[in-house]
Amino acid sequence: MGSSEAVLQVFSRTVPHHFFTDSSFGKLKSDSTHSSKNYIKCIDKKVSKCMQLGSGPFGNMTICRPSLQSCKCHPSERVSGITAEDVNGTWFVDNANKLNTINGVVNGPNVLEFQDVQQSKQEKDGLTSNGANGTVVRDEFRKISVDSIEDEAWNLLRDSVVYYCGSPIGTIAATDPTSSNVLNYDQVFIRDFIPAGIAFLLKGEYDIVRNFILHTLQLQSWEKTMDCHSPGQGLMPASFKVRTVPLDGDGSATEEVLDPDFGEAAIGRVAPVDSGLWWIILLRAYGKCSGDLSVQERVDVQTGIKMILKLCLADGFDMFPTLLVTDGSCMIDRRMGIHGHPLEIQALFYSALLCAREMLAPEDGSADLIRALNNRLLALSFHIREYYWIDMKKLNEIYRYKTEEYSYDAVNKFNIYPDQISPWLVEWMPSKGGYLIGNLQPAHMDFRFFSLGNLWSIVSSLATMNQSHAILDLIEAKWDDLVADMPFKICYPALEGMEWQIITGSDPKNTPWSYHNAGSWPTLLWQLTVACIKMNRPEIAAKAVDVAEKHISRDKWPEYYDTKRARFIGKQAHLYQTWSIAGYLVAKLLLADPSKARMLITEEDSELVNAFSCMVSANPRRKRGRKTSTQTYIV
Numbered sequence: 182m183g184s185s186e187a188v189l190q191v192f193s194r195t196v197p198h199h200f201f202t203d204s205s206f207g208k209l210k211s212d213s214t215h216s217s218k219n220y221i222k223c224i225d226k227k228v229s230k231c232m233q234l235g236s237g238p239f240g241n242m243t244i245c246r247p248s249l250q251s252c253k254c255h256p257s258e259r260v261s262g263i264t265a266e267d268v269n270g271t272w273f274v275d276n277a278n279k280l281n282t283i284n285g286v287v288n289g290p291n292v293l294e295f296q297d298v299q300q301s302k303q304e305k306d307g308l309t310s311n312g313a314n315g316t317v318v319r320d321e322f323r324k325i326s327v328d329s330i331e332d333e334a335w336n337l338l339r340d341s342v343v344y345y346c347g348s349p350i351g352t353i354a355a356t357d358p359t360s361s362n363v364l365n366y367d368q369v370f371i372r373d374f375i376p377a378g379i380a381f382l383l384k385g386e387y388d389i390v391r392n393f394i395l396h397t398l399q400l401q402s403w404e405k406t407m408d409c410h411s412p413g414q415g416l417m418p419a420s421f422k423v424r425t426v427p428l429d430g431d432g433s434a435t436e437e438v439l440d441p442d443f444g445e446a447a448i449g450r451v452a453p454v455d456s457g458l459w460w461i462i463l464l465r466a467y468g469k470c471s472g473d474l475s476v477q478e479r480v481d482v483q484t485g486i487k488m489i490l491k492l493c494l495a496d497g498f499d500m501f502p503t504l505l506v507t508d509g510s511c512m513i514d515r516r517m518g519i520h521g522h523p524l525e526i527q528a529l530f531y532s533a534l535l536c537a538r539e540m541l542a543p544e545d546g547s548a549d550l551i552r553a554l555n556n557r558l559l560a561l562s563f564h565i566r567e568y569y570w571i572d573m574k575k576l577n578e579i580y581r582y583k584t585e586e587y588s589y590d591a592v593n594k595f596n597i598y599p600d601q602i603s604p605w606l607v608e609w610m611p612s613k614g615g616y617l618i619g620n621l622q623p624a625h626m627d628f629r630f631f632s633l634g635n636l637w638s639i640v641s642s643l644a645t646m647n648q649s650h651a652i653l654d655l656i657e658a659k660w661d662d663l664v665a666d667m668p669f670k671i672c673y674p675a676l677e678g679m680e681w682q683i684i685t686g687s688d689p690k691n692t693p694w695s696y697h698n699a700g701s702w703p704t705l706l707w708q709l710t711v712a713c714i715k716m717n718r719p720e721i722a723a724k725a726v727d728v729a730e731k732h733i734s735r736d737k738w739p740e741y742y743d744t745k746r747a748r749f750i751g752k753q754a755h756l757y758q759t760w761s762i763a764g765y766l767v768a769k770l771l772l773a774d775p776s777k778a779r780m781l782i783t784e785e786d787s788e789l790v791n792a793f794s795c796m797v798s799a800n801p802r803r804k805r806g807r808k809t810s811t812q813t814y815i816v
């Protein structure tokens with residue numbers, strides 16, 4: 182049985198037939214480049230489960246999902262043992278042809294070649310840098326070295342691909358042959374796969390992304406518990422692993438199972454709020470790039486989208502439209518004082534809401550959901566644009582705030598004490614430019630600059646056009662702090678001293694200017710590039726790529742860099758980190774063809790703009806009495 186047939190069987194045996202109103206899995210067969218002829222059987226192990234999610238503002242939902250995804254294989258056909266001969270597809274052929282292994286260390290030749298080229302380049306520079314010929318030669322060498330970096334990156338990316346039942350379904354977080362402490366870096370992380378998936382989409386290799394989307398969807402309703410507590414339905418795992426386990430009752434045979442981690446094994450037991458949001462964003466990108474809308478139209482995929490939305494839009498105690506989350510629920514997945522309403526989650530939330538709205542099939546049952554979604558989009562954009570934004574002018578306003586205002590008209594709504602404006606910020610804020618702060622709570626503004634949140638606010642149009650330009654102005658003005666020797670600082674500045682002790686819990690991995698505490702993460706290059714392309718300022722991203730290219734390959738594609746100027750490879754950084762590699766590739770590919778960035782960008786729609794301007798003119802900051810506004814904002 183071919184692997185695609187195998188997957189077909191896994192899905193069709195676990196989900197009732199009426200869920201497959203289209204023939205997309207039939208199509209999978211013909212699309213797939215794989216025919217792992219050695220797989221004897223790949224069937225699902227357990228019967229499907231149907232859960233009634235009940236009625237409510239979002240209508241009735243019945244979910245039928247398997248309780249365990251598995252694929253049974255005979256021992257000699259284990260995926261891990263596959264060679265180039267096992268599969269006809271381009272993946273393994275490419276891998277086998279391009280990758281060389283030196284003492285088990287993948288990628289020797291390209292690194293060496295690049296070092297040679299760099300060395301010759303330096304020699305040439307020394308000899309001829311003054312003449313016109315020198316410039317030509319230098320350019321030529323630079324081109325060769327850049328090409329070889331890209332080739333190397335592609336080889337490494339392909340080498341990180343993880344297979345399930347013979348089909349590619351994701352990429353491993355890091356393939357660091359020097360690391361003795363793998364932790365969970367041998368898993369497929371949802372967030373880490375996004376740039377890898379985008380790189381494959383840009384290359385026209387769609388299968389891996391489609392498989393990833395559909396298999397992670399199957400994991401969505403996994404029975405997940407932590408100490409007898411089950412998190413909400415709709416949660417997507419942080420990561421998953423393909424495990425080869427002995428087949429029940431058959432000593433010689435094995436089966437493959439997908440084993441997800443929803444945070445119940447993760448360090449700190451953090452729930453990955455960003456996973457489902459990224460999943461929606463990737464799903465839209467897949468449809469836009471491949472032109473294959475059949476995946477997003479599938480009933481089970483539509484249900485998956487609704488489950489994520491239902492979880493995010495559920496009522497709570499909150500007064501704010503922003504999502505309330507615990508510390509460590511996103512890329513920064515350990516204690517860094519970002520609990521509450523961190524910008525990164527809000528930007529991804531906004532982006533996912535817009536993407537979902539575009540993909541949800543219009544049907545009677547989802548009218549309430551769409552209405553809730555539209556109202557949330559509006560309230561969220563108003564809240565972030567108004568209350569998270571700071572620039573020199575706003576800072577001065579805060580500096581002069583009155584406090585303890587009890588009234589509907591309060592200007593200082595969150596009762597921010599001006600003394601919170603730290604000396605570093607007064608120095609740091611450029612006269613041209615501004616940014617969205619990291620978090621907002623009663624009596625607390627987290628003034629740290631968080632890069633991903635700001636960049637994705639540009640990409641998703643959560644920030645206004647002016648704000649988006651101002652963020653890029655700030656990045657240019659603060660280049661030495663945010664880029665320096667390696668793009669891009671995850672946040673600025675670092676928590677130090679007592680603040681570090683209290684906020685991180687004295688985390689030795691998050692020491693000042695390291696890791697999440699203002700370390701520099703090359704993967705952020707791709708989000709920077711999309712943001713710059715959206716604002717028609719690609720030269721900023723191109724400059725950052727140039728900086729990265731100088732040594733990222735020689736440094737073996739680290740996960741992150743340390744020190745204020747990103748001068749050291751991070752103390753505990755994994756090497757050959759897949760999303761560092763993929764982030765670089767996506768940046769290169771998009772700069773070569775900026776129109777492709779459209780699959781990730783969401784433009785603000787005019788209805789939202791209109792409703793937004795109504796809200797702005799009714800804002801209490803502009804002195805409105807409590808009852809004067811009778812408008813409802815249903816877009």
Ligand code: GLC
Binds near residue numbers: 366511
């Ligand atoms: C670290 C990062 C997280 C990433 C994971 C795998 O835990 O903090 O963002 O997803 O490594 O690379």
